[in-house]
Amino acid sequence: MLSLALPFELRSLLRNRVGITAVLAYIVIGSVAIAMGARHVSAWEHALDEAKQAQEASVAEASGYFESGKPGPEDRSWVDLSKPRWQNEYAATRVVRDPGPLAGIAAGSIDPAPVAFQLRSRADPLAVAGYRIENPEVASGSVDLVFVLTMLTPLLIGVLGLEIGGRDREERIDRLVIVQAGEVRGWLVARVVAVTTIASTAVATVCLAAALVGGAGFSASATLLGMALGYTILWGGLLLVVAAGAPTVRVGAFGFGALWTVLCVLLPATVAEIGVGRTAADFAIGETLDARAQQWSAYDQDAEVRVQALYARFPELQELPAGLEEMLAPGLSRHTYKASQLERLEARHSARLQQEADARQFATRASWLSPPIALTVALERVAGVGPEAASAYRSHVVEAFTDRLHWIVVQAWTLEPLDQGTFEDLVAEGPAPFRWRPIGLASPAAALLVWLLAGWLFAMFRLVRTERRFGMGAETSRDRSS
Amino acid sequence: MTSLLVRLQLTTWRRDPRLLGLLTAMALLLTLASSWATADDVARRTAQQQAATSARAEWLERGADHPHRRAHYGDFVFRPAGSLARLDRGVQAQLGKVLRIEAHRQGTPLFSDASQAGTVARFARPDAAFLLQLVVPLLLIFLGATGLAADRDAGRLKLALIQGASARTVARGHFLALWGLGLSLLALVVAASLGTSTALDGFTTLAWERLAGFMLVHALFLAIVSAAVVAAALWARSARSALLVLLAIWVVATAVLPRAMGSTANTLYPLPSQDAFQAAMQASREAGPDGHNPEDEAIEQRKQEVLDEYGVTSVKDLPIDFGGIAMQMDEDFGNEVWDTHHGELQAQFERQGELMTLAALVNPFQAIDHISMAITGTDLAHDLDFQAQAERYRRGLVHALNHEHAYGGPKERGASWEATPDFFAGLDAFEYAPPRWGAAIQHRTKELWSLVVWTFLALLAIRRGAARLERSQRPC
Numbered sequence: 001m002l003s004l005a006l007p008f009e010l011r012s013l014l015r016n017r018v019g020i021t022a023v024l025a026y027i028v029i030g031s032v033a034i035a036m037g038a039r040h041v042s043a044w045e046h047a048l049d050e051a052k053q054a055q056e057a058s059v060a061e062a063s064g065y066f067e068s069g070k071p072g073p074e075d076r077s078w079v080d081l082s083k084p085r086w087q088n089e090y091a092a093t094r095v096v097r098d099p100g101p102l103a104g105i106a107a108g109s110i111d112p113a114p115v116a117f118q119l120r121s122r123a124d125p126l127a128v129a130g131y132r133i134e135n136p137e138v139a140s141g142s143v144d145l146v147f148v149l150t151m152l153t154p155l156l157i158g159v160l161g162l163e164i165g166g167r168d169r170e171e172r173i174d175r176l177v178i179v180q181a182g183e184v185r186g187w188l189v190a191r192v193v194a195v196t197t198i199a200s201t202a203v204a205t206v207c208l209a210a211a212l213v214g215g216a217g218f219s220a221s222a223t224l225l226g227m228a229l230g231y232t233i234l235w236g237g238l239l240l241v242v243a244a245g246a247p248t249v250r251v252g253a254f255g256f257g258a259l260w261t262v263l264c265v266l267l268p269a270t271v272a273e274i275g276v277g278r279t280a281a282d283f284a285i286g287e288t289l290d291a292r293a294q295q296w297s298a299y300d301q302d303a304e305v306r307v308q309a310l311y312a313r314f315p316e317l318q319e320l321p322a323g324l325e326e327m328l329a330p331g332l333s334r335h336t337y338k339a340s341q342l343e344r345l346e347a348r349h350s351a352r353l354q355q356e357a358d359a360r361q362f363a364t365r366a367s368w369l370s371p372p373i374a375l376t377v378a379l380e381r382v383a384g385v386g387p388e389a390a391s392a393y394r395s396h397v398v399e400a401f402t403d404r405l406h407w408i409v410v411q412a413w414t415l416e417p418l419d420q421g422t423f424e425d426l427v428a429e430g431p432a433p434f435r436w437r438p439i440g441l442a443s444p445a446a447a448l449l450v451w452l453l454a455g456w457l458f459a460m461f462r463l464v465r466t467e468r469r470f471g472m473g474a475e476t477s478r479d480r481s482s
Numbered sequence: 483m484t485s486l487l488v489r490l491q492l493t494t495w496r497r498d499p500r501l502l503g504l505l506t507a508m509a510l511l512l513t514l515a516s517s518w519a520t521a522d523d524v525a526r527r528t529a530q531q532q533a534a535t536s537a538r539a540e541w542l543e544r545g546a547d548h549p550h551r552r553a554h555y556g557d558f559v560f561r562p563a564g565s566l567a568r569l570d571r572g573v574q575a576q577l578g579k580v581l582r583i584e585a586h587r588q589g590t591p592l593f594s595d596a597s598q599a600g601t602v603a604r605f606a607r608p609d610a611a612f613l614l615q616l617v618v619p620l621l622l623i624f625l626g627a628t629g630l631a632a633d634r635d636a637g638r639l640k641l642a643l644i645q646g647a648s649a650r651t652v653a654r655g656h657f658l659a660l661w662g663l664g665l666s667l668l669a670l671v672v673a674a675s676l677g678t679s680t681a682l683d684g685f686t687t688l689a690w691e692r693l694a695g696f697m698l699v700h701a702l703f704l705a706i707v708s709a710a711v712v713a714a715a716l717w718a719r720s721a722r723s724a725l726l727v728l729l730a731i732w733v734v735a736t737a738v739l740p741r742a743m744g745s746t747a748n749t750l751y752p753l754p755s756q757d758a759f760q761a762a763m764q765a766s767r768e769a770g771p772d773g774h775n776p777e778d779e780a781i782e783q784r785k786q787e788v789l790d791e792y793g794v795t796s797v798k799d800l801p802i803d804f805g806g807i808a809m810q811m812d813e814d815f816g817n818e819v820w821d822t823h824h825g826e827l828q829a830q831f832e833r834q835g836e837l838m839t840l841a842a843l844v845n846p847f848q849a850i851d852h853i854s855m856a857i858t859g860t861d862l863a864h865d866l867d868f869q870a871q872a873e874r875y876r877r878g879l880v881h882a883l884n885h886e887h888a889y890g891g892p893k894e895r896g897a898s899w900e901a902t903p904d905f906f907a908g909l910d911a912f913e914y915a916p917p918r919w920g921a922a923i924q925h926r927t928k929e930l931w932s933l934v935v936w937t938f939l940a941l942l943a944i945r946r947g948a949a950r951l952e953r954s955q956r957p958c
Contacts, residue, residue, distance in 0.1 A: 018726070029738065036745050047755040054761060075777050108741075109604055110576075112597030116757060129578070129590045130597070133753045135831050136573035137838060137855075137862045138744040151737060162726075249722055250632075254624060257729060261620060266511075268605035269612065273515075275602035276575055276595045277522050281529035284593040288558050288580050289536055296544075296555060359600030366602060377601050387600045 005190035006197065013160065013198060022159040023202050026152055030206030033145045037104020038213050040144075044099045044115055047131055051116035055092040059427050062090035066420040082418050083331075084411035085121060088404060091426045093119045095400045097393045097434040099384070101216035102224060106383035108144035113390030117397045119404045119431075121338075125397040126287065126348055130390070145210050146379045149228050150372040151264055153203055154235045158256045161195040161236075164188060165243030166252035185463040188243055192459075196236030203232045223382050223438070230448050231375045237455030238263075244462035267370035275362050279355075287348050298340035303328070306336035313339045314406060320413035335409050342402055349398050356391040364440065367447040374451070378444035384436030393434045400431035483647055487655025488662065491629060495663075501625065505663075508621055512613050512667055516569070516674035519609040523568035524682040530579075533560040538911045546900040549887040550809060553585035553880055559872045559912045561591060564859030565689040565919070568675055569696055570611030572860025575603060581869075583876045583912070585883070586773070586812060588820050590756075591869070610671040611854050614700050615847060616736055618667050619707040622660050623732060626711030627725035630656045635721050639951075649948040657712045657944060664704030672697060692919045695857045702933050703850040709940030716947030735847040743841040743848075747834040759823065766819040773805075773812030781808045806888025813880055820873070828866060835862065842929045846936045849929040856926045859916050863925060867917055875912045882909055 013019045065072055065081055072079030072086065079086055094116040115131040117123070132139075165188055168174045174184040181187065207228045211221035238259055246252030298306070307328060310317065317323045322332055367374035380386035407426070411418060495501045537558045544555065559581040567574055578591025596603035606612055630653070633639040642652055672693070711728060718724035754762070771780035785804055789795060797804050842848035855861035891899050916922075923930070 029742075032742070032745070036749075039749065043752075043755065047757050050755070050758055050761065075779070076775060077777060109601075110596045112594070114756060127582075127592060129592060129756055131756050133756055133759055133827065134576070135747070135753065135834050135862060136576040136865065137852075138747045138834050139576060143738075143741040143745045147741065155733060250628065250725065253722070253725055253729075254628075257620075257624070261617070265616070266608070268602075269608040272599075272602045272605040273518065273607045276599040276607055277518075279595050279598040280522055280575075281525045282593075282598065283529055283533040283560050284580055284598075285533055285536065287593070288582075289533070289540055292555070292558075293540060355598065356600065359598070359602075363601040373602070373605075376604060380601055387597065387603070390597075 005187065006194040009160075009191060009194035009198060019160050022156055023198070026148070026156045026202050027205060029143065029152060030145065030148050030202075031209065033107075033143045033148045034104065034206065034210045034213055036143055037107045037145060037210065040107035041099050041104045041214070044103065044131070047115050048096055048098070051094045051096065051118075055094050055118075058090050058092035062087075062423060063420070066423065081423065084408045084418060085334075087411075087418055087423050087426055088119065088121060088408055091423065091430075093400075093404070093427070093430045095119065095397045095431050095434065097396075097436075100220070100436050101214040102210065102220050102383045103385050104214055104383075105145035105210050105224070106380050106385040108139075108147060109380055109383075109386035111385050111390050112387060113393050117401075119401055121405060121408060123401070124345075125394060125401050126345065126352060145206065146376055146383075148206065149203065149231065149379065150375050153199065153228070153232055154238075154260050154264060154372075156202065157195060157199045157232065157235045157239050158260060160199060161192060161239045161243065162253050162256065163249050164191045164195065164239065164252070166246040166249035169246070170248050183467065185244075185460070185467060188463060189240065189460075192236050192240040192243060195239070196233055199236070200229055200232045203228050220382065220438075223441070224379070227375060227378050227382070227445065227448065230445075230452055231371060234371055234448060234452040234455055237452060237459050240459035241455060241462060244459055244466055263370050264372050268373055268376075271366040271369060271373055275359065275366070278358075278362075286351055291344055291348055294340070294344050298337055298344075301340070303333060303336060306339065309339040309343075310336050310409070313342065314409060317409065317413045320410065321415045322413040329415060332412055335412050338405050338409055342405060345398065345401070349395070353391070353395070356387065360388055360391075360440070364443045367444040368450070371448060371451045374444040374447040378441055378448070381440055381444070382438050384438070388440070389436045392436060396431075396434045403431070483651050484655050484658065487642075487647070487652060488659045491656060491659035492662075494629070495625065504621070504624075508617070508667065509670055511617070512610070512671050513674040515608045515613055516610040516671045517678040519571065519607075520568040520675045520678035521682060523563055523571075524679070526563050526567075527683070530560050530562050533558075533580075534911070541911070542903070542907055544906070545903045547906065548899065549883040549890065549901050550585070550805065552901075552906065553809070553883045553887075556582060556584035557879065557912070559583055559875065561868060562914050564864060565916050566692045566696060566858035567860050568679070569609065569671070569693075570854045570858040570860055571607060571609050572611075572855035572858060573862060573865070574860045575599075575607065577865050581872050583872070583879065585809065585880045586816060588816075588824070588873060588876065610675060611700075611851075611858070614668060614671060615703070615850055615854070618664055618704065619847075620732060621667075622664060622704070622707050622711055623725070623728040625663070626656070626660050626708070627715055627721055627728055629660075630712060630715040632721045634715075643952070649951040650945065653712055653716060653944050653948040653951075656715070657708050660708035660711060661705050664708055665701055668697060668700050668704065689859075689919065692857050692859070695919060695923065696854065699850065699853050699857065699930070699933065702937060703846060706846050706933065706936045706940050709937065709944055713940055713943035713947050716944065716951060735845050739841065739845050740848055740851075743838055747837045750837065751830050751833040753827065753830055759827065763819055763823050766823065767816060770815035770819065771808070771811045773809040778808075781811060784808070784811055802888050803891075804888070806884045806886070809887060810881065810884040813877070813884060817877060831862065831866070839928050843932045846933060849932045849936075852929045853923070853926045853933070856922050857919060859919075859922060863922065864916065868914055871914055872912065879909060 013023070061073075062081055071081055081087060081090060097113070097115045099115075110130075111132070112130045114128050117125060117128065168177070168184070168188065174187075177184050177187045204225060207225045208221070210216075211224060216224070239256060242252055242255040242259065246255060311323070322329050328336070363373070363377050367377050381388060383389075411422070495505060537560070541557060544552070547555070561577065561579045561581070564570075564572060564574060575595040578594045578597075580593050581591045582589040630639070633642075639652065643649060710731075714728050715721070715724045718727060771784075772778045773781070775781065784807065785797065788800065788802075788804055788807060789797070792800055792802075794800055838848070839852070842852050852861070856863065886901050886905060890901055890905065
């Protein structure tokens with residue numbers, strides 16, 4: 001049957017202006033989305049370049065002071081590059097986040113973390129906005145490949161296969177097929193498979209183009225292609241579900257339109273309502289008012305209490321020259337706040353991680369409810385753009401920040417003036433760039449697979465039932481009226 | 483005759499169990515979504531007020547303090563919900579909810595709903611406006627395309643014309659039936675919201691004039707949709723082609739065009755990255771006075787002027803604290819830098835907005851979205867207004883603290899001098915006053931006019947389609 005249906009559908013496509021326009025429009029919009037994604041990655045890389053240049057300028061300035069034997073700039077007499085605090089300031093270390101090869105496909109995602117974070121001793125890794133400044137009225141309408149694949153692929157299948165089943169019954173082609181082949185379901189399945197194959201070709205074209213533009217490796221490309229093709233086949237199954245019972249083209253169109261509206265618009269919207277609604281009344285009191293109260297209460301603490309807290313956190317300090325002295329050396333007092341600073345940061349980070357884990361779990365569960373959600377979750381995880389990648393990067397920054405504060409305190413407790421060698425080591429031994437590794441793909445992939453199997457099985461069941469009920473072809477509107 | 487045709491159409495919908503089921507489901511969906519969004523809005527407002535009260539309590543509890551120390555202690559401003567956010571949340575989910583108020587720096591609002599909610603925030607939320615602007619038109623398309631065009635396909639239209647009804651009357655009947663249905667759903671949405679408001683907060687936060695505006699523009703929009711559906715049914719060769727054309731228009735107008743225009747706006751008028759923006763600000767600030775740097779040239783010059791003014795030779799002989807003056811110099815320069823850079827950013831926002839307005843002129847779905855957000859107080863203009871008011875508050879607060887730093891207290895005060903709790907209690911807390919709705923809608927007049935023009939064009943298309951039908955230029 002397929003050998004008959006595929007040339008038939010291809011011929012129909014070539015004769016059908018709407019169909020051919022839909023395929024071309026899909027590829028054009030897909031190409032635009034890829035171009036937008038490439039632009040997003042380019043802007044990301046540009047931001048990294050700017051961060052790198054700023055860091056290099058700062059290091060060069062510090063090297064100039066070392067070489068001229070000055071402790072720092074002339075108009076800032078308190079700056080002293082022999083002190084760890086100022087070495088860190090001038091090292092201007094950035095924790096950078098490299099874009100993955102498929103970062104462009106999810107350019108429209110909400111990504112609330114920067115792409116480079118400077119390890120300043122008084123910085124707050126949790127109180128930073130995303131790297132993009134966005135016009136919210138424009139940002140909520142970006143074309144990216146995730147949108148094209150999740151929302152437009154089903155429409156492409158719908159446009160190409162709208163008449164399957166309904167037209168066959170309206171024009172009694174099904175009767176003709178039954179006379180020649182004994183059953184009609186093989187013909188309908190073959191037509192849907194043919195349409196799905198044509199749509200899959202368009203989908204594969206844009207996915208491979210995206211992989212090529214991003215320079216993705218085999219594994220990433222195969223994951224993208226597998227997910228996208230699986231989703232296309234899934235919608236082929238849903239088209240067959242509709243085609244199996246559509247007595248007319250109009251009913252078929254109505255059924256498929258309703259299915260698309262429910263799965264692609266209403267269910268994701270409902271999930272968004274519940275997911276976003278959980279945070280709408282959360283004004284981050286823990287991260288703002290409470291954190292400030294704790295910060296300022298630390299300033300009011302007795303110095304001895306702060307020192308003990310610092311030693312409890314970094315016991316090795318007690319073995320260093322400053323730790324062996326009875327009185328805290330002058331200039332070290334400012335570092336005694338760091339224990340409470342890190343404690344607050346960790347508490348807030350832990351609360352944030354819990355909130356993000358809840359959001360991640362909610363998105364994973366919602367994947368089972370609607371295939372577009374499953375594909376969106378999966379593609380964001382493949383791309384390394386979006387709230388989950390932002391969360392992982394933030395954890396990486398917090399770790400680097402903690403290490404850096406530890407370095408500052410240890411160097412300060414040695415009571416030795418630091419030299420250019422120490423500075424160069426500090427610059428050279430910066431934290432590794434953050435690179436997202438796709439995780440958590442199993443659950444959305446399983447959800448897509450279950451939807452795919454369920455869709456096709458239900459469609460086959462419906463086809464068999466329709467044929468059994470009416471003996472031969474399914475009931476048509478003309479049958480009903482007669 | 484028209485009322486008879488309207489009644490006939492309503493009866494047809496009522497008698498078809500599938501359509502009746504669909505209409506019932508839609509009515510339930512609208513009621514649920516509107517009530518849910520209203521309850522969500524009430525909860526948000528309560529939480530916002532609690533947060534603001536807590537911030538004020540913390541401010542007062544600190545008691546006596548050095549003014550500059552208090553300027554670094556700062557304040558937090560919590561973004562209030564839009565005046566009518568319970569009907570249209572607009573871009574609210576993308577906006578940061580908390581803004582840090584502090585000396586020397588202008589913060590970025592953080593903790594947006596979208597940043598906290600994870601991947602699902604990528605999808606639109608179903609508030610009343612979402613349903614009225616996207617889902618109700620879809621319903622009207624299905625009903626309209628299977629109404630008049632189906633009548634024609636089945637020969638019922640021909641029968642009506644033979645019996646003496648003019649094609650214009652038939653078209654008017656179908657249009658009024660569709661529009662009436664749309665208006666009923668609009669009324670249902672508003673009634674559900676008002677009912678929930680009554681139960682939860684007793685209308686205390688409801689902006690009636692904005693509500694009237696919301697209803698009026700949505701009524702106009704639904705008239706455009708109803709008229710366009712009837713016109714398409716009149717002009718199309720069959721019910722199927724009418725349905726296909728209308729569905730294609732709906733997909734392009736609601737999903738593709740707004741996104742394509744958004745991407746175009748970002749390409750033509752790119753915004754700087756957050757890092758680049760902050761770095762540019764930092765570079766500009768470094769060229770000016772630094773209030774914390776006693777060796778700063780500009781500060782030194784001002785110090786000399788103040789010493790001359792008071793006729794003394796040393797800062798310690800001054801009857802005031804020069805530190806407060808230095809801090810205000812730093813602040814004034816920082817404000818200029820902010821105005822320049824933020825002004826450029828805002829100008830770029832406006833350029834993007836103008837492009838989106840142009841797109842809205844040809845796309846009524848975008849036009850109604852823009853107008854609705856402006857009326858409900860949830861668009862970018864309201865966000866910028868909020869940020870401007872918060873910045874004015876920051877400047878006023880820091881100025882008052884710097885003034886107290888410089889001129890408050892006794893002449894012979896030491897470094898440990900602190901201003902009294904009464905002084906801090908006398909500084910007003912931030913209160914956001916949304917712009918009057920007339921002012922809010924003023925920058926959306928183009929979109930408003932476009933809706934009026936679209937209504938006229940759609941009605942004209944019905945009139946001409948009906949005339950063609952009557953002249954038998956179309957099959958009937």
